[in-house]
Amino acid sequence: MRMDSTHYIARHVASLPKSGIRDFFDIVAKMKDAISLGVGEPDFDTPWHIREAGIYALEKGKTHYTSNLGLIELRRAISRYVGKNFSVSYAPEDEILITVGVSEALDLACRALINPGDKVMYHQPCYVSYHPGIALAHGVGVPVPTFAKDQFALTVDALRAAWEPGCKLLMLNLPCNPTGGTCDHAQVEAIAKFAVEKDLLVLSDEIYSELTFEGVHTSIASLPGLKERTIFLHGFSKAFAMTGWRIGYACGPAALIEAMMKVHQYSMLCASIISQEAAIEALVRGEDAMKKMRDQYHRRRDFIVRRFNEIGLPCHLPRGSFYAFPDVSKTGLGEKDFALGLLEAEKVAIVPGTAFGANGAGFCRACFATSYEHLIEAGNRIERHVQNLAAKK
Amino acid sequence: MNQVLKLLLEGGRLDTAQMAQVLNLSEAEITRQLAELKAQRVLLGWAPVLNLSDEDAGLVSAVIEVRITPERGGGFNRLAERISRFDEVESCYLMSGGYDLLVFVNGASLQRVAAFVSEKLSTIEGVLSTATHFMLRSYKEHGFLLDGKTEETDRLKVAP
Numbered sequence: 001m002r003m004d005s006t007h008y009i010a011r012h013v014a015s016l017p018k019s020g021i022r023d024f025f026d027i028v029a030k031m032k033d034a035i036s037l038g039v040g041e042p043d044f045d046t047p048w049h050i051r052e053a054g055i056y057a058l059e060k061g062k063t064h065y066t067s068n069l070g071l072i073e074l075r076r077a078i079s080r081y082v083g084k085n086f087s088v089s090y091a092p093e094d095e096i097l098i099t100v101g102v103s104e105a106l107d108l109a110c111r112a113l114i115n116p117g118d119k120v121m122y123h124q125p126c127y128v129s130y131h132p133g134i135a136l137a138h139g140v141g142v143p144v145p146t147f148a149k150d151q152f153a154l155t156v157d158a159l160r161a162a163w164e165p166g167c168k169l170l171m172l173n174l175p176c177n178p179t180g181g182t183c184d185h186a187q188v189e190a191i192a193k194f195a196v197e198k199d200l201l202v203l204s205d206e207i208y209s210e211l212t213f214e215g216v217h218t219s220i221a222s223l224p225g226l227k228e229r230t231i232f233l234h235g236f237s238k239a240f241a242m243t244g245w246r247i248g249y250a251c252g253p254a255a256l257i258e259a260m261m262k263v264h265q266y267s268m269l270c271a272s273i274i275s276q277e278a279a280i281e282a283l284v285r286g287e288d289a290m291k292k293m294r295d296q297y298h299r300r301r302d303f304i305v306r307r308f309n310e311i312g313l314p315c316h317l318p319r320g321s322f323y324a325f326p327d328v329s330k331t332g333l334g335e336k337d338f339a340l341g342l343l344e345a346e347k348v349a350i351v352p353g354t355a356f357g358a359n360g361a362g363f364c365r366a367c368f369a370t371s372y373e374h375l376i377e378a379g380n381r382i383e384r385h386v387q388n389l390a391a392k393k
Numbered sequence: 394m395n396q397v398l399k400l401l402l403e404g405g406r407l408d409t410a411q412m413a414q415v416l417n418l419s420e421a422e423i424t425r426q427l428a429e430l431k432a433q434r435v436l437l438g439w440a441p442v443l444n445l446s447d448e449d450a451g452l453v454s455a456v457i458e459v460r461i462t463p464e465r466g467g468g469f470n471r472l473a474e475r476i477s478r479f480d481e482v483e484s485c486y487l488m489s490g491g492y493d494l495l496v497f498v499n500g501a502s503l504q505r506v507a508a509f510v511s512e513k514l515s516t517i518e519g520v521l522s523t524a525t526h527f528m529l530r531s532y533k534e535h536g537f538l539l540d541g542k543t544e545e546t547d548r549l550k551v552a553p
Binding site: 051 | 475478479480513516517518
């Protein structure tokens with residue numbers, strides 16, 4: 001008789017919900033000819049010169065542990081890159097930590113900064129990992145809604161309404177996955193003032209920041225008084241198409257980086273040396289390739305958002321990221337039913353907005369990091385489906 | 394040889410509708426045959442032939458003679474492929490004669506091309522030497538004359 005081992009599972013892990021995205025994609029994976037607008041990673045392979053730098057590092061025998069903080073050359077390159085592009089200056093020696101993706105950096109921040117019961121504010125709809133990350137660190141998530149009328153920007157009014165005594169951290173993701181919402185300079189300033197007023201520590205996940213198509217991305221850490229209370233998280237996955245390399249970084253005040261490093265050193269030890277070497281190449285020589293990819297995302301965004309609006313699914317123009325967040329409620333269906341129906345009838349996969357939080361109700365996320373041909377075909381199929389739904393009414 | 398392929402070899406200046414007319418096939422059939430040629434990797438793609446000599450954002454072109462050591466079990470292939478994958482490399486050929494690979498490279502400036510050769514190309518294990526030649530002026534690109542003053546031959550409209 002097989003033993004049932006589930007009672008060994010820790011309670012706070014057992015109570016974590018399964019990712020809403022993965023379920024959906026088990027179905028898509030089995031379909032032939034499905035067009036997926038559902039996976040949040042670039043369709044591009046990592047630019048060759050970056051891959052080649054990784055290969056070269058292997059040839060040169062770079063196979064050993066690095067410092068816990070990461071290769072000093074990479075930290076120096078990051079310091080220059082962040083200084084130039086985000087207007088914040090971090091010392092390579094003790095204010096930068098190389099991590100196994102931004103995902104690990106977020107996890108480290110949660111584990112290093114959250115006491116059991118501490119409250120963490122986060123805006124939603126949001127990336128599926130944020131609330132589980134807080135829960136795994138025994139924190140309490142305080143969700144802050146964002147709305148279509150604000151193009152899903154995070155407003156101070158919403159923050160203020162959601163705030164409660166005991167809130168310690170504020171998690172930001174601008175530009176946002178899944179909504180594509182971001183904040184302009186004035187809005188970021190207002191959030192910064194609020195963080196200072198309520199003595200919040202800010203965790204700012206800016207992984208999509210290079211993919212800002214209009215205007216300038218404002219990094220909260222660059223505002224007066226914020227550097228000392230912000231942990232700036234960034235990486236290479238989206239801008240340089242390096243999702244599988246699992247490489248990212250955290251920048252912040254030395255004492256907080258030291259705390260995160262403590263957890264990192266006992267769990268991961270260091271990020272992959274090959275990924276670190278390739279990352280140096282990305283920062284030093286990857287700008288051209290990054291701009292080429294961004295220009296393509298820009299064109300694809302304009303196309304797909306126009307199509308959604310033409311089809312009758314109102315969709316705001318996201319200023320950043322590679323996600324469109326159309327409103328599917330006019331079809332009369334809920335977001336899950338619409339997405340499933342679309343998948344069954346036309347084999348196009350988009351993700352129901354509620355996979356990302358309660359405020360995703362009525363919306364679906366479509367990732368436009370895929371070829372023009374796929375986007376054109378997907379647009380046509382979605383249009384047909386919406387027309388068929390209207391005809392049935 | 395495939396009829397569509399023959400038409401393409403003539404210069405590929407006809408669109409699918411025109412090809413359909415000339416070969417007396419439906420457009421759908423032309424599209425299908427083109428797709429098949431693509432699947433067979435006979436048709437690799439379409440690239441516009443551009444004359445950028447007047448553009449400010451000019452391109453610097455260079456031709457590099459590369460000598461490499463062949464490898465057991467692969468000859469020159471693995472190295473040639475690794476070199477070919479760089480975005481800067483437009484074409485790469487294995488040649489007979491005094492060197493092994495002929496590599497056509499484009500870059501934004503002379504310095505960029507030189508940097509590519511010295512930092513990326515020459516440093517690859519197996520590359521013995523490189524000789525870089527910079528292009529000064531182009532006269533003909535992929536079958537198109539650049540100074541193509543289309544000579545208006547006064548061809549008679551009617552002739553016995």
